[in-house]
Amino acid sequence: MSLPPEKASELKHIIHQHLAKMDIHGKIRDVLAESVQEEAGPDPRALTEQDFIRALQCRGIVDEVMEGLQFSQVLKNIAGPLISCGCCDGGANINPTRRYLYLQVLGGKAFLEHLQEPEPLPGQVCSTFTLYLHFRNQRFHSKPVPCSCEPDLQEGFLLEVHRDGSKMADATTMLSISDPVQMVLIRTDTSGETTLVSSYFLDWRSILSAPNGKTGVSVELLGVAGSECKVPVGVLNLKLELYPPLTERLSTDIVSTQQSLERKKTAEKERLFLVYAKQWWREFLEIRPSHHTKLVKIFAQDENGVNRPVCSYVRVLRAGRLLESPRQAARFVSLLPLEKAPMVGGGVRQEQWCTLLAFLCRNKGDCEDHATLLCSLLLGFGLDAYVCVGTTGKGVPHAWVMTCGTDGSVTFWESLTAHRYLHQPVNPDVPTLAPQPKPSCPYRTVGCVFNHSAFLANCQPSDAVELCIFDFQDQSRWKTMSPEALRSVCAPGSTTSLPPLPPLTGPTIESAPASNHLEMEMRFLVSEHRKDLGMSTTWDDHLSYLLSAALVAYEQERCTGVSCGNEEFQDAVRRAVPDGHTFKGFPIHFTHRNARRIFATSLRSPFCEEIVCCRGDHVRLAVRVRVFAYPESACAVWIMFACKYHSVL
Template sequence: MTQLNINSVISRVIDELMQEGNQIDENQLLEALRQRGIVDEIVKSLKFQDNQTTTKEMTDNYNNQAVQSMKIDPSKRYLYVQMLGGRAFLEHILDEDRSTEKNYNGTLSIHIHFRQQRFQSRPILCACEPDLRDGFLLQLPQHKVSARSDPTSLLSIAEPIHLLLIRNEPNGDKTLLSSTYLEWRKVLSSSHNRWTTAVELNGIGPEAKLSVGLLDLKIELIPRSLEELSKDVVEAQFKLEHNRATEKERLFLVYAKRWWQEYIQIRPVHSKRLVKIFAQDENAVNRFVCSYLKPLRSQRFLDTPRQAARFVSLLAYEEAPIVGGGSRSEVWSNTLAFLCKKKGDCEDHSLLLCSLLVGFGLDAYVCIGTNAKGLFCTWVATIGVDHSVVFWDSLTGQRFNHNPINPDDPPLKKQIKVDHPFKTIGSVFNHKSFYANCQPSDNVDCCYFELNKETKWKAMNEDVIKSNCENILVPSWATAPPLSPSKIDPVIISAELERELQSLITDYRKDLDLSTIWDDNLSYILTSALAAYELERCTGISIGNEEFQHAIRRAVPERHTFKGFPIQFVHRDMRRALASSLKSPVCEEILGCRGDLVRLALRVRIFTYAEDVSAVWIMFAVTYRSVL
């Protein structure tokens, strides 16, 4: 009916009947549509074989057309989640008033995760009633062929649909507004397996009990079940799962309290060490820290563990906001929320990096301790089969070999220089184990990572950890969300940013009463230097510097001076990048250079990774003739 534009046809027919001054009822309208051939066109479009088509045949015909249009496998089951719009987004009333302004285009988008499937809605302008209308086809797991039409097998799938509401700012910044879990199995007891509901989207952190807005959803099971479950059966299943999960949670809490008492009885000083068993997520729910980790395979988007470390380091660092004064606020984001907003605290970076390293097959752990300034800090440690230990700084991507110092050894004539920024360590954990530091000193330099020795580390029971991490009250960690490929074209974007930055530099020098002449050949030569810098960040090995120096010597004329300044950003705002670059005296000297035969060079190069994360390298350069 949508393809035939039936709504406009009916409106036109109604207008014609009203102009004739007749009273319009349903029968008259249907007769008018028949006389004009509209009904015949609809019937032909449905491809009915004869006038005796039964209701079942009509339904099968509709389902077949839906299958063809959605390109789905008829032998599998799907959930079709349709967004019908948003309501009561009261915080965006001001945004709605400003939506007509030329330079304002803040948008809202919904991100969905369900069993290794991720979707994102079209961005919609921020408003009190945002027009969030989109549809997503979620594939349900296939237990067995005979169970395709058995609704009881679908009732056993306890994982909900994860909905994230993201605000996208004009400058590319993203803010997480809501993280909500939708129990979709109510569709099994709905008429014709179609269920319409209004999902309340709550806030984040301290605002977790406040509503952000309402999202109207319609969920449909495709193909629908031959039989519908009663609401009592579905509710009984929910209650049973909740009781089991609550009991598991209670038993783990009892175990954790007893384990902690045993730990502090070893040494009273242990009570002051950073042994973090529980952490609060973005929904203000306390969870066991091991449940925040799941092995994450990067598919073909990241090739090596070091490239994974580079990818994580490019995600922006942002401390959790604090309402009012006080100490540091701690919010451990789930993996999907961190990937969608593309920024987070040190623990968010460490959790993602550890998940990726475990996915690469490494024995990786998140370490909790303090840095050289005495502040709370997390990083990742990997232990090799030869018992070698490597520290990974998740914020910078740097790697440090750990060589412990025995405090009982005689003093060394030459002190070992420590190059990592970590000072103390209280505990380490991954997705299946948790250890607390039992060594006499919690100083990192004196710490031995022999985790299987009870005299050095106190371990939690792995079976208890496994039971708690499989708790269905912790739905967001059932499966790790897959990484999405980059949609950025680095060649096109690099050229656009370079032209924009050239214009900004020209205006900057114009304000200084200086003319600007660009050297295109020198600008191209700078490309190899930027590629070498990014390669060094990924591998830790400097390659290509010798060739770059040879090319510069050939490009710079005799008696001319060359100066260059490279810098890297994780955003693509060139005005902001120029302002940050000018804080360096070297860059300010290059862009404000005065002299004879001054030639400027500029190169912008983008290196893309998964999740549209990119490293933006910029190199400013100048050549001028030296005057003796």
């Protein structure tokens, strides 16, 4: 890929300065004088250019120039802003046959919520902003910067505009690419808790009509969550550049006309779907008057306050090598913490269905976010999966996932815990004393089910889960929406208002170092706690090592539902504990790595406190930590506290 003219000029200037600094002209004159004297012998001949270059090489002048110049480093410094970016995979591979959009963030301003925030001292822990980007299956993030009224967000992102075809995309081709750049701003406080500050979709195509292939943009970020979604939270200054630059740019009228046509087309599709949905709802209410009380959710509001069909929140999502099975996918989703949408003041619960990128970047969300992600992953694994909307046993609105087997079986998946429940309906027509299956799932009612291509409302006499028959071909039990109508507004690329689906990113945690570090922290906290109680601490490293087998077995059981390895662990512990001694162990599970929070939570259990504060003869303590890394910074942390001591009767 060729450098732009200003970068090439900068490179020439650096090379010229280096050559002048090492007095290259003087050295060339000396070599030239010596070469002329050598050739002025009894049989003189003309001195050629090749002879002179050979003389420079023999005297090491060329090697000295290249070694001092460090050409690769110079290129890195020159092209650094061009090729380095905050990409999740650590860098960008430049393909000279592709067109790139270089998006620079030149800082922020007017983040008034942080107007009184003091400047952090060097080394001081403070709240930070991190900017995340997604564009055409590419994900990026910035370095964290301290929160302030004018955050110093200075970052460059190299976005590949097109990946299909052998020809470099021209202006006309790029004009037809309506995929926006989604930007998500996350605030992380000093305790590690994350908050979604803003989500924004940038239409980058104004660059196609910009002179010199460069343009500056000021983006006003709006808040999220209900009443705050229309309130500005700050401004980001951006600079857009195309590499290589366009030979012919489009006129501003052409670009604005294309954008206007797309908006009108999207608005018309959404209007037609709304008309259809209203008619469909009237027909549903006519079936039975009580249907108006059922939880039939057709539209849901995202973090930007935009109402979208619920089917658009589900896509077929393949995780590549990051997740190997449906049950592992369920385990991964369950590790993302639950957090209800925040709201100012009291009243009815604030409902907010986040776009997938906002959910993943915040690394936590509501039950609907978990359910739509799990359903998307199960669809990627080839299962017939649906999101269910209904209530729990306590009558609280809830969302979970169900899969239909080819044998007619129905399985419920709780996305918050990864628990699975086989649905066995109760037949209300059999005699009262006849044996009936006992309900095992925690759900009371189901109002509707949906996925990326289907929406079905429950029109059975009762919406109780235990009585429900999930035969979607029976139109007397389930009223379906038109697949064509859903496809017009929910299929990928059907409307410009539909956020593209981001890929999952690999684990950012290295299991072994993270486990070792947290284990050392836990040992320190246990020793300090016992010291405060006037007790010394003696560690048994061998016993600590043996506890690993149990922790691995616990995580495998959570992933697969099958318990294995417990027999070997028990046998090893019996061998490690001498006769007349007692062994006690307490395992506990977390989804974070904050040592002090973990220790405080563990001590709330009387079993753990009994182990940590154990007194007696020959007391030996053990603690083992095992961190299991999953995609998107999710982790499962298993800890076992143990002790052995001599029993005195």
